[in-house]
Amino acid sequence: MTSPAKFRKDKEIVAEYETQVKEIRAQLVEQLKCLDQQCELRVQLLQDLQDFFRKKAEIEVDYSRNLEKLAERFLTKTRSTKDHLLKKEHSILSPVNCWNLLLLQVKRESRDHATLSDLYLNNIIPRFAQISEDSGRLFKKSKEVGVQLQEDLLKVLNELYTVMKTYHMYNTDSINAESKLKEAEKQEEKQMGRSGRQDDRQTPRSPDTLASIKTDEKPVRRSSVKKIEKMKEKRQAKYTENKLKAIKARNEYLLALEATNSCVFKYYIHDLSDIIDCCDLGYHASLHRALRTYLSAEQNVESSKHSGLETLEGATESLEANGDKQKLMETYNNVFCPPARFDFQSHMGDTMGVLCAQQALESELLQRCQQLQSRLSTLKIENEEVKKTMEATLSTIQDMVTVEDFDVSECFHHSNSMESVKSTFSESYLSKPSLAKRRANQQETEQFYFTKLKEFLEGRNLITKLEAKHDLIDKTLGESQKTDCCLASGRRNSAVRKQESGEAIPLMVESCIRFISRHGLQHEGIFRVSGSQVEVNDIKNAFERGEDPLAGDQNDHDMDSIAGVLKLYFRGLDQALFPKEVFHDLISCVSMESLQERAVHIKKGLQSLPSKTLIIMRYLFAFLNHLSQYSEENMMDPYNLAICFGPTLMSVPEGHDQVSCQAHVNELIKTIIIHHDTIFPGPQDLPGPIYTIPGAGDDFCDSPHCEPPLVEEPAPDTVSVIHNSEDVTTALTV
Structure with a gap:
């Protein structure tokens, strides 16, 4: 079972x-x-x-x-x-x-x-x-x-x-x-x-007996x-x-x-x-x-839209101020064409329509020609400096208005949260705090530009008027008087070269920097605001006569005029402080993002320059760095100083776009101001005067033969070598 x-x-x-x-x-x-x-x-x-x-x-x-x-x-x-x-x-x-x-x-x-x-x-x-x-x-x-x-x-x-x-x-x-x-x-x-x-229990028996049983x-x-x-x-x-x-x-x-x-x-x-x-x-x-x-319908709409946008993009890329200016002037040719020249209107039968150079008037005309020539030389240098400052400022404005901030693709990278879209949009270009700051900076730069533009146009008008008078007098007097007029300027330049022949740092540079270091570090707009032209000419003429009008502790000079004299000195050099031979090597560093890498590259690019030029550069940029440390008071940070000194210290070679290259020059000068101690060798490697920050209790010697405390002498034997070296102006033109 x-x-x-x-x-x-x-x-x-x-x-x-x-x-x-x-x-x-x-x-x-x-x-x-x-x-x-x-x-x-x-x-x-x-x-x-x-x-x-x-x-x-x-x-x-x-x-x-x-x-x-x-x-x-x-x-x-x-x-x-x-x-x-x-x-x-x-x-x-x-x-x-x-x-x-x-x-x-x-x-x-x-x-x-x-x-x-x-x-x-x-x-x-x-x-x-x-x-x-x-x-x-x-x-x-x-x-x-x-x-x-x-x-x-x-x-x-x-x-x-x-x-x-x-x-x-x-x-x-x-x-x-x-x-x-x-x-x-x-x-x-x-x-x-x-x-x-x-x-088995029975006893053993014989076979016959067993069979029977x-x-x-x-x-x-x-x-x-x-x-x-x-x-x-x-x-x-x-x-x-x-x-x-x-x-x-x-x-x-x-x-x-x-x-x-x-x-x-x-x-x-x-x-x-x-x-x-x-x-x-x-x-x-x-x-x-x-x-x-x-999708086909949408893509065709997008294709049609894209085609129209491409046409509009081409027109946008063709926005060109100079071309429109030319078209406007051609369209209204009768409005913009120059009027006819004014002719000499004789009076009472006077038909003498040219200058009279009689012997009684010749000496007067010759003196006037010389005065006009001297005045024009000064005005052209000053106006050229104003022009370069104006162009550098214009380049800055163009950088502000041409900044490529039109790419709003990030605003369309939406997540599922509308809050993220809002935050992305609020941090965009149109955010009010940053926009207000940019607008304020732009308007301030525009104001400075129009100030310089007005100054440049007024200067050019004056130069045009004086040149016309000078050329007519010169044409009347003949070639011999023209030669005599040029001698005065040559003698004046010769006096300046003679004055600087035995100095590592030219007296005009040293004295102006010393004065500004004493009294002008906190002066608002230093090197940006123009000084009195009369005082600039007086101080410049005094230096040309071998005098030092800024010696002593007197502070009765206009600070902007002193700054104008310093810029005017570098503007008047036969060759800019930074020679054109090193222009490309130095400008190539601007593309580097790291300022430290730029400084190393600039140092290599300056190694080929004469020692006298490097000494002056070291002295000047140490001073500018010191000045920039007071930017909260004087409103001149390294970039603002670069805008003022860029056109003066480094000219853009011919054949280059002046506007775009000037922006690179300003960036280069800014880098040198910030990293001057890395770029220029010290007194051990480059014997010569160096700029030092004046301290409390320093005694300044007003004698041109006594070294002021802003200049340190490394050693007596070195000083003798420096003072017996070649002319500074000659070194700057090598």
């Missing part, structure tokens, strides 16, 4: 199978629900797309109409203006051309967006509606196929359950038959064992053994029959199990995938076509 443990185990196996089948049934139900849900989501998505594009079409139509109104408003204003003829003439100017192209671009965008709206309504939305209809129909058919496959799968599972139950039943019968067979075998063994023990007992034992053997044979036959049935049932069960597993695997791996493919049949391809239609 089957044991209770085996019976419980069989029940557990059946229960486990039923649980597994139950889970599969639940999965099948959920699969259909999932597909239903996907179909509903797909239909809802397509409906949302239709609603979206319907609303977008309305927006595009409204946008198109508003653009059309905007363009027509200004085009009508242009056509109906009373100054239509003037507008027509101005249309050739580059800003007006940009304006016209901008209006045309707006009209183009209006037409494009109207077309876009039409495509949304009559092309894209019907496509989505058709996709929705097709998807619903295909899903319904796919679901029918899926339900049929699920029914087939459940049928296979039921068949497996039936085969398994049959197998369990036959196997149980086989086990029971086997158990009965074993009981019969045990009885047989028991019977045979009892007979054997009886034989067996013959006597044989009828009794044979009846019992035969009965047991017959029962055993019957049970053996039953066991063999049940065992064969159990084996066949097990084989059928294993075959059904393998088939069921294959069917389940096929359904989950292949059938479900095929059903989903049927549900998706044509959906993605149709959606792809619809969205590609949308």
